[in-house]
Amino acid sequence: MSDIILLKQGEIVLKGLNRRSFEIKLMSNVRRRLKPFGNFRVYTVQSTVYVEPEDDNCDMDGAFEAVKTIFGVASVSRAAACDKDKDAIFETAKEYLRDEMLAARSFKVESKRSDKRFPMTSIQLSQYVGGLLAEEFPHIKVDVHNPELVVNLEVRDYAAYVHGPNIKGAGGMPVGANGRVVSLLSGGIDSPVSTYLAAKRGVQIIPVHFFSFPYTSQQAKEKVLELAQILTKYCGRLMVEIVPFTHIQEEIRDKCPEEYFTVIMRRFMMRISQRIADMNGCAAMITGENLGQVASQTMEAMMATEACARVPVLRPLICFDKKEIVEIARKIGTFETSILPYEDCCTVFTPKHPRTKPRLEDVEKAEEPLDIDGLVEEAVQNIERITLN
Ligand code: ATP
Numbered sequence: 150m151s152d153i154i155l156l157k158q159g160e161i162v163l164k165g166l167n168r169r170s171f172e173i174k175l176m177s178n179v180r181r182r183l184k185p186f187g188n189f190r191v192y193t194v195q196s197t198v199y200v201e202p203e204d205d206n207c208d209m210d211g212a213f214e215a216v217k218t219i220f221g222v223a224s225v226s227r228a229a230a231c232d233k234d235k236d237a238i239f240e241t242a243k244e245y246l247r248d249e250m251l252a253a254r255s256f257k258v259e260s261k262r263s264d265k266r267f268p269m270t271s272i273q274l275s276q277y278v279g280g281l282l283a284e285e286f287p288h289i290k291v292d293v294h295n296p297e298l299v300v301n302l303e304v305r306d307y308a309a310y311v312h313g314p315n316i317k318g319a320g321g322m323p324v325g326a327n328g329r330v331v332s333l334l335s336g337g338i339d340s341p342v343s344t345y346l347a348a349k350r351g352v353q354i355i356p357v358h359f360f361s362f363p364y365t366s367q368q369a370k371e372k373v374l375e376l377a378q379i380l381t382k383y384c385g386r387l388m389v390e391i392v393p394f395t396h397i398q399e400e401i402r403d404k405c406p407e408e409y410f411t412v413i414m415r416r417f418m419m420r421i422s423q424r425i426a427d428m429n430g431c432a433a434m435i436t437g438e439n440l441g442q443v444a445s446q447t448m449e450a451m452m453a454t455e456a457c458a459r460v461p462v463l464r465p466l467i468c469f470d471k472k473e474i475v476e477i478a479r480k481i482g483t484f485e486t487s488i489l490p491y492e493d494c495c496t497v498f499t500p501k502h503p504r505t506k507p508r509l510e511d512v513e514k515a516e517e518p519l520d521i522d523g524l525v526e527e528a529v530q531n532i533e534r535i536t537l538n
């Protein structure tokens with residue numbers, strides 16, 4: 150007899166007709182995430198996803214940690230299994246919830262009974278266990294209307310369960326439920342956070358990194374892959390597209406006016422990301438841009454940049470303060486990797502005096518000497534794809 154894990158669905162419960170498809174997505178994400186921890190049976194009953202170990206080899210502690218990062222889950226809890234006997238249920242509740250009972254001032258017991266052969270009704274079981282708990286913990290009073298603590302009991306086919314306390318889940322919506330996007334992932338602090346936030350809203354991520362070897366080092370690429378690896382904890386499996394960017398940057402350096410280097414380079418990022426979006430059925434792009442942070446993130450510069458994209462360019466961090474972004478980066482575990490000192494392609498050939506308010510027609514004129522289509526095609530043909538699980 151073993152414990153189980155319970156996941157309360159988040160926003161999915163507000164969905165109408167397509168709710169079932171969100172649930173199916175969530176369950177398949179849960180199954181995939183739990184693979185390293187053993188064989189589990191995963192199913193949904195009344196907006197709760199049940200995770201039951203199928204044998205004794207399951208790592209329940211590992212699984213419990215893992216489910217806390219799955220988007221689409223409002224809260225998680227464990228439930229202790231015991232014999233389907235009223236006294237065994239009481240003993241289990243007494244031990245399993247001792248700390249919670251000691252901390253609360255009022256409680257009630259709620260029971261569910263899916264095994265109809267169990268000799269007591271739900272109400273009888275609640276009254277029986279509630280009475281004994283009240284004797285055992287005399288400081289806490291029964292309050293059926295507004296209790297601080299609800300002791301949940303369930304009598305199911307193979308066992309009875311006492312639910313533990315609810316812990317906050319990852320929130321958001323199941324990854325994949327809201328389509329796919331290309332996410333431009335640099336090695337900085339911002340883009341891992343924007344990627345995380347997009348995934349949290351149920352979006353499946355195709356990360357793209359522009360790599361300018363040897364101007365940026367092999368370590369810079371390893372760093373991005375490490376960031377992506379950390380993000381798999383939230384996003385699931387990721388296929389990172391590494392785009393060779395050296396030739397494009399050299400061409401810009403050699404043929405364009407220096408003050409437009411950055412905006413022209415970023416326009417190439419958009420064109421190539423658009424191609425990757427088309428190949429992967431993505432309906433948008435995500436960047437870590439943040440209004441006013443650097444010269445390329447003024448409204449004018451962003452307008453000149455995104456003129457090269459057909460799909461919308463979404464910027465989850467546009468109005469965040471740096472401090473708020475850093476807080477999330479720390480929480481999700483990307484910060485320490487992001488601050489490793491390897492340079493990004495954006496810092497190669499940076500102009501001394503970049504145009505902060507470039508006009509689109511001036512930018513278009515500045516890039517006229519370039520074989521734009523040829524350069525984009527060459528980069529797309531030489532993409533390296535790395536799968537992270
Ligand atoms: P970050 O901390 O994410 O690097 P940043 O503040 O350094 O952001 P920029 O370097 O101007 O800002 O980049 C803005 C956005 O452009 C990044 O958040 C990212 O989405 C994208 N980007 C920049 N460099 C790259 C790159 N080498 N590969 C992929 N995307 C990039």
Ligand code: MG
Nearest residue numbers: 335337493495
């Ligand atoms: Mg950067």
